[in-house]
Amino acid sequence: MLIIFAYLIFKSIVVSKQLNIEDNELGLIQKAGMGDERAFTELVRRYEDMIYSFSYKVCRNKEKAEQTLQDTFINVYKNISSFRGDSKFSTWLYSIVTNNCMMKHRKRKLDDLWISYDEPPAEGMEPSEFAAWDPSPAELLMDKELQEKMDAAILKLPQDYRVVFVLRDIEGRSAEETAKILKLSVPAVKSRLRRARVFLRDELNKYLTH
């Protein structure tokens, strides 16, 4: 009985702490929207690492990630008063970062070809002989050359697919949130994710099984 009581007290403290953080954030956003520099500074401090890391994972280039970080916060500053809280603040931020990434990216002819087949033809999808990749991921990640291959492979993906892969599989966002961030339907997110995974797997396979 005592244990249950202690647990309930503990849980209510945890929940109220979480609520406090969220309340606190909404307050900060509102203050920043009214031009409060301290509040805006606090938001920069809270989110700069997340934004830089996400930008880097998409661009695979430090300078571009840095530039995206700057552009994102300038856009946040200019538009924060229009944030209504209908979505999570991080969802809103991700969509600004994504727009900034997209604007820096020059479309290649190849990209349009990918987009025009959002649903790939079923033919040519038949799996043939597959060899396993023996080393564990931890061991594989020690291989410098593989790291380079991984960067090269993800950069070969059209940006619209790369962003879906980074949001879903690296950042761990749900299909629904990813759809919201990218203004896509959930089935489109799933289809792009599937193609991105298969493409990356095939690219790494060339290196790992030869």
Add this chain to the structure above:
Amino acid sequence: MTCKKTYRYICENLDANLNSPTCIEIKKHLDHCPNCTAYLETLKKTVLLYKNQKSPKLGKSARKNLVLSLNLEIPSKSLKKSNISSL
């Protein structure tokens, strides 16, 4: 369940819960199809590799440049250096 169907399904849901009727059928297929099993493993490893790949941290100079760019771009409400330098 054919290899093609299995292939398509495992591409779609890498970490699906294998208790639904479709999944049980796929599980049966995977049990005796080394080809699809190997494929699933490499697909899972691909995701894990990217997930665990280290990316650079935001450095001191990049933080400084962020502050400078914000001060340049937002001159009307220029961020006070004292606020930002504590970042």
